[in-house]
Every structure is written in C-alpha cells, then in structure tokens.
Amino acid sequence: MRTTLLNIAAVLGSLCIVLVVIALVFNVSLIMFKTGSMAPQIPTGSLAVVKQIPAQDARVGEVVTVSRSGELPITHRVVSTRPGPDGTTELVLKGDANREPDAEPYIVRTVKLVLWSVPGLAYAVVWLGNPFVLGGITIAVAALIVWVLWPRADTRDGSSESDQAEGT
Numbered sequence: 604m605r606t607t608l609l610n611i612a613a614v615l616g617s618l619c620i621v622l623v624v625i626a627l628v629f630n631v632s633l634i635m636f637k638t639g640s641m642a643p644q645i646p647t648g649s650l651a652v653v654k655q656i657p658a659q660d661a662r663v664g665e666v667v668t669v670s671r672s673g674e675l676p677i678t679h680r681v682v683s684t685r686p687g688p689d690g691t692t693e694l695v696l697k698g699d700a701n702r703e704p705d706a707e708p709y710i711v712r713t714v715k716l717v718l719w720s721v722p723g724l725a726y727a728v729v730w731l732g733n734p735f736v737l738g739g740i741t742i743a744v745a746a747l748i749v750w751v752l753w754p755r756a757d758t759r760d761g762s763s764e765s766d767q768a769e770g771t
Contacts, residue, residue: 635725640698651720658692
C-alpha cells in the first residue's frame, strides 16, 4: 500500500514537471473566463489553454486574448485584421454573446491564441489556489512521505528494519 501511494505521488509530481516544461518550451499558458461574452462556446468558468503568437498570424474566426494597458485582458473572436503602424496589427474583436464588435480595434504585436477550453474547470483551479487548500495538500503530501519512509517492523521475524541494520 505504501509503495503504491508513493508511486502515485511520484507519477503526479513527474506529470507536473512535464507540464511545466511543455508550457515553457511551447509558450503556452492558462486563462480563466470570468464573463460569459464568449458563451455558449466558452462559458463563464471555463479554463483555456492559450499560446502566444504574433498578432499578424491571427486569423478571422479564431479566438484570441489581447492584453490591455491598465485593464484585464479580453478574449474574443477575431472579426477582422489589418496591418497597423510600426509592425503592429489592428484587430477588431467580438464576443460570441455580444451583438456588436468591441468599441475600438486593438493595436497589438502579440496575442494569445485559444487552443482549447474546458467548461467549469476554472472553478477547480480557483479552489485549488485557495491558501487553505494548498496548505492542506502540502500537509497531506508531507504526511504521505513521512508515513511511507517511516521505519517499520519487519513482519517476517518481528524485528524492526533499524534492528536489522545494526545487526541485532
């Protein structure tokens, strides 16, 4: 039982490391949807995987996230695109649930392209980010490691592992 739990923890830890490496190498990250402007395709509470690309590569119909100075980023569908000044691109965006495109075009150099999304998963990420939940997970993992590595009695002859190591 101890070995199985330790192996599961090792696999989960290795998976986390692999995901971080993939995120760094392929320049991908996660975004959460707090509004319903992209519903029904991407409802409130969705978690999306995004990849940063040059704005000039954004195509009409794709969903992109645009950074805005002093405001939260916005994620909407590209309605039109055209070259802007000094190597920028002018994008007109519109939320699927909105009747009209956004009031002003966005003049940007890079955007984050939405690769895929999972409805409702943002709520789980927010819950896991709670300090009490993170603290509980940390304590549980520490307890698992202590439990697995704690010296235990050898069930074959009644002596403990530490007794066998000392030759008694």
